[in-house]
Amino acid sequence: xxxxxxxxxxxxxxxxxxxxxxxxxxxxxxxxxxxxxxxxxxxxxxxxxxxxxxxxxxxxxxxxxxxxxxxxxxxxxxxxxxxxxxxxxxxxxxxxxxxxxxxxxxxxxxxxxxxxxxxxxxxxxxxxxxxxxxxxxxxxxxxxxxxxxxxxxxxxxxxxxxxxxxxxxxxxxxxxxxxxxxxxxxxxxxxxxxxxxxxxxxxxxxxxxxxxxxxxxxxxxxxxxxxxxxxxxxxxxxxxxxxxxxxxxxxxxxxxxxxxxxxxxxxxxxxxxxxxxxxxxxxxxxxxxxxxxxxxxxxxxxxxxxxxxxxxxxxxxxxxxxxxxxxxxxxxxxxxxxxxxxxxxxxxxxxxxxxxxxxxxxxxxxxxxxxxxxxxxxxxxxxxxxxxxxxxxxxxxxxxxxxxxxxxxxxxxxxxxxx
Amino acid sequence: xxxxxxxxxxxxxxxxxxxxxxxxxxxxxxxxxxxxxxxxxxxxxxxxxxxxxxxxxxxxxxxxxxxxxxxxxxxxxxxxxxxxxxxxxxxxxxxxxxxxxxxxxxx
Numbered sequence: 001x002x003x004x005x006x007x008x009x010x011x012x013x014x015x016x017x018x019x020x021x022x023x024x025x026x027x028x029x030x031x032x033x034x035x036x037x038x039x040x041x042x043x044x045x046x047x048x049x050x051x052x053x054x055x056x057x058x059x060x061x062x063x064x065x066x067x068x069x070x071x072x073x074x075x076x077x078x079x080x081x082x083x084x085x086x087x088x089x090x091x092x093x094x095x096x097x098x099x100x101x102x103x104x105x106x107x108x109x110x111x112x113x114x115x116x117x118x119x120x121x122x123x124x125x126x127x128x129x130x131x132x133x134x135x136x137x138x139x140x141x142x143x144x145x146x147x148x149x150x151x152x153x154x155x156x157x158x159x160x161x162x163x164x165x166x167x168x169x170x171x172x173x174x175x176x177x178x179x180x181x182x183x184x185x186x187x188x189x190x191x192x193x194x195x196x197x198x199x200x201x202x203x204x205x206x207x208x209x210x211x212x213x214x215x216x217x218x219x220x221x222x223x224x225x226x227x228x229x230x231x232x233x234x235x236x237x238x239x240x241x242x243x244x245x246x247x248x249x250x251x252x253x254x255x256x257x258x259x260x261x262x263x264x265x266x267x268x269x270x271x272x273x274x275x276x277x278x279x280x281x282x283x284x285x286x287x288x289x290x291x292x293x294x295x296x297x298x299x300x301x302x303x304x305x306x307x308x309x310x311x312x313x314x315x316x317x318x319x320x321x322x323x324x325x326x327x328x329x330x331x332x333x334x335x336x337x338x339x340x341x342x343x344x345x346x347x348x349x350x351x352x353x354x355x356x357x358x359x360x361x362x363x364x365x366x367x368x369x370x371x372x373x374x375x376x377x378x379x380x381x382x383x384x385x386x387x388x389x390x391x392x393x394x395x396x397x398x399x400x401x402x403x404x405x406x407x408x409x410x411x412x413x414x415x416x417x418x419x
Numbered sequence: 420x421x422x423x424x425x426x427x428x429x430x431x432x433x434x435x436x437x438x439x440x441x442x443x444x445x446x447x448x449x450x451x452x453x454x455x456x457x458x459x460x461x462x463x464x465x466x467x468x469x470x471x472x473x474x475x476x477x478x479x480x481x482x483x484x485x486x487x488x489x490x491x492x493x494x495x496x497x498x499x500x501x502x503x504x505x506x507x508x509x510x511x512x513x514x515x516x517x518x519x520x521x522x523x524x525x526x
Contacts, residue, residue, distance in 0.1 A: 090460060122486045125464065129489035133466065134526055136492070358458075368459040373526060 013404070016043030016201035022073045029326050030065045030075075038066030038078060040309060040334060042405040043201025050408045051349070054340045063323040069332050070311060072201040072405075076330035077323070082341040082360060084321055085333050088312055089365035092118055095312040095331065097367060101260070109214070109249035111257040113370065121366060123241040128254070131235060134373045140175070144378055147174045148385040156390055159419030163274050164267070164412045167386070169194075172266040172378055180258065181231025182220065194263050199403050217255045221248065232258060262371050265308060266378050268409045272305035273298070273379065274386070276351070278395040278415045283351065288387050296354050298379050303359035304351055306335040307408040310363065335360045336408060393417040421515040425452045425470070428523040437510045443519065444468045444506035454521040461506040466490040467525040470508075472501040473518035480508060 026035055039046070039053050062081050069076040079085055088095055097115050110116065113124035130136070151171045155161040169191055177184055196202075196209040220233055228234040236246055236254045246254065277284040287294055314329040325331070338360040340348045345357060362369035369375065396414035403409045425433040425447060437446040447455040447468075456467035463486045472480060480503065483491065487507045499522050508514075 086460060090462065122484075126486045126489040129466075129486075130492055133490070133492040362458065364458075364460050366459070366462040366464050368462065368464040372458075372465065376526070 012047045013039055014045045015041060016072055023067070024074055026065060026067065026075055027326065027329070029324055034061055034064045034323070036060055036064040036066060036078075038064075038069050040336075040404045040406070040408070041068050042072035043199070044404040045411065046402045046404050047399075048402075050336060050402060050404055051340070054337070054349075057337060058340065058342055062321045066332070070330045074330060076311065076332045077325060078332050078334060078337075079320070080334075080337045080341070081321075082338040082344045085335070085338050085360055086364050087320065088331060088333060089360070089363060089367070091318075092121075092366060094314060094316045094318040094325075096315040097121070098313060098315075100311045100313070107210075109253040109256070111260065112246075112250055112253040114257045114261065114367065115253070118366075120241075124254075125366070125370070127236075127239045127241050128370055131232060132370050132373060137373045137377050140179075140374075141377065141381070143178060144175050144381050145385060147171055148381050149389070152386060152389045157419050160396065160414055160416040162412055162414050163278075164271050164410065167382070168267040168270040168274070169263075171382060172270070173263055175374075175378060176259070176262050179232050179262075180220075180255070181224065181229045181233055194259075197260065198264055198407055199405060199409075201405075213259060214252055214256060217252050217259070218248070221251050221255065258371075261369070262374070264407055264409075265369075265371075266375050268307035268407050269302065269305065269375070269379055270382055271410045271413075272307065272408075273301045273383070274415070275395070275400065275410050275413055276301060276305070278393055278413070280351070281392065281394065283353070284387075284392060286353070287383065288392075291384060291387070293353060294380055294383050295376075296356060298376065298383065299359070300351060300353050300355050300357075302361040302379075303339040303345075303355075303357060305408070306339040306359065306361035308361065308363075309334040309336070309406040311406075332406075333360075333363075335363070391417050421510050421512060421517070423510070423514075424516075424518045426518065426520045427454065428521060439510050439512060441510055442506050443470065443508040443510065443517075444504070446510075447505060452521075454523065454525065455505060456525045457506055459506075463487050463490055463504055463507055466504065468505045469499055469502050469522050469525060470505045470519040471499050471522060472503050473520065474501065476514075476517050476519075477501045479513065483507065 057080050063077055063079045065075055066078050067075045069078060096117050098117060100115055101111050113121055113128060116124050148171055151167050155166050173187055193209040193213050196205040224233045224237055233255055236251050287297055310333050312331045314325045314327055317327055318325050342348055362372045393415045396416045400413045401411045403411060420436040420438055423435050423437055433452045435446055435450050444455055444457050444461055448457055458467045459465040487504050490504060491502045
């Protein structure tokens with residue numbers, strides 16, 4: 001019995017129920033020996049860390065087929081090696097970004113630039129890039145710092161917090177709302193949509209969230225047409241690509257991409273990094289004593305806890321590492337597996353803050369994360385502010401559970417300190 | 420082969436021979452020139468392979484594409500004069516002797 005079956009049988013991983021009629025058979029061109037168990041499935045909740053499956057996966061074939069790997073229902077190829085993922089990330093001839101968003105299937109709009117292929121993709125990136133440079137992000141630094149401080153001030157004197165809710169989600173959403181020029185009075189609703197969009201295997205909830213977000217964004221776009229401001233929605237309205245303005249559907253896709261890309265990813269990384277420091281007091285002490293080591297430590301934690309799996313669709317038959325991929329096959333690029341590839345990293349399961357190694361946690365190739373510089377800045381400011389204002393903290397209880405889907409995340413955890 | 424000189428902020432000069440058809444970024448990454456991160460691997464998507472082109476050479480390089488142009492805004496350290504993405508500069512015979520300066524910090 002392999003790890004997947006063993007762990008599921010043991011009750012340590014709670015796999016989502018899936019409507020059997022939605023499951024598609026394994027395609028005929030997939031060799032049966034390459035069909036393998038895979039735990040990182042939308043809606044799966046685990047009592048053990050995502051790390052516990054890594055050794056088994058990296059002992060297996062370089063590329064394998066996993067049922068339910070995409071949106072909890074569809075099968076997909078899983079390349080487990082760093083270098084194969086690099087090849088796919090860069091191979092825009094054979095792999096498309098069209099319909100990479102797992103959260104809805106039929107739609108009048110696409111994520112921009114996330115779901116765009118050449119030649120449109122470069123036009124969209126060229127439009128968006130200037131708003132996400134380091135220079136632009138530095139201007140936001142004081143505001144980001146204020147929001148981190150406000151969030152900490154909300155619980156510091158209590159001597160405890162539930163980190164995911166009280167900080168990991170609370171803090172980045174305010175930065176996002178400001179960037180988009182959105183008021184802060186609907187945060188609860190926003191966070192619920194976000195949760196239903198990304199962690200629930202329930203199609204109804206996902207579709208409801210998508211519709212609610214898109215209709216909210218359409219209203220905001222209308223408002224901004226009448227009253228433009230210094231925000232990304234207004235920027236999108238003014239922007240030109242190839243001598244024309246963006247259509248309404250393109251604007252929705254652009255704003256939705258910022259929403260989907262900018263919120264959870266920062267929250268997930270914050271969750272993992274603070275969970276790590278709550279458990280590894282030695283590492284926490286080290287960063288408190290050497291705040292200048294924080295940027296390198298963040299890079300290593302980005303590698304070790306890379307939460308994102310992103311997909312591609314094969315658009316032209318190809319052979320990779322001896323595996324035949326056919327048009328329409330989905331490929332899941334699990335950056336967490338890349339970060340633990342034993343052929344790339346010496347002792348990949350060790351956290352070495354000054355490792356200074358490359359990672360694929362922001363992706364690779366033309367679709368590399370647009371918000372990478374902003375994300376790094378938010379993560380750094382969060383650590384700096386939290387460590388300077390909260391004394392040594394530790395995990396309150398050991399019973400942490402983890403989401404194992406396309407975004408790995410500790411579901412929730414309490415940390416405590418002497419207030 | 421054409422000759423390229425990468426000048427580091429501390430005055431060190433890295434003189435390298437590059438085959439025609441390779442990029443300035445690839446040569447730096449493959450031959451131990453420090454300070455080029457190239458996080459996206461050469462797709463003009465990260466802006467972490469910037470170099471400052473020597474003024475004498477600026478106008479002899481093909482103009483940047485619109486995508487490259489959108490990535491050239493300075494990083495935290497301020498303006499990089501004559502900034503280019505080294506991943507977008509393909510070596511040709513005409514560029515033999517090119518001199519570029521490393522910015523010291525890429526992000």
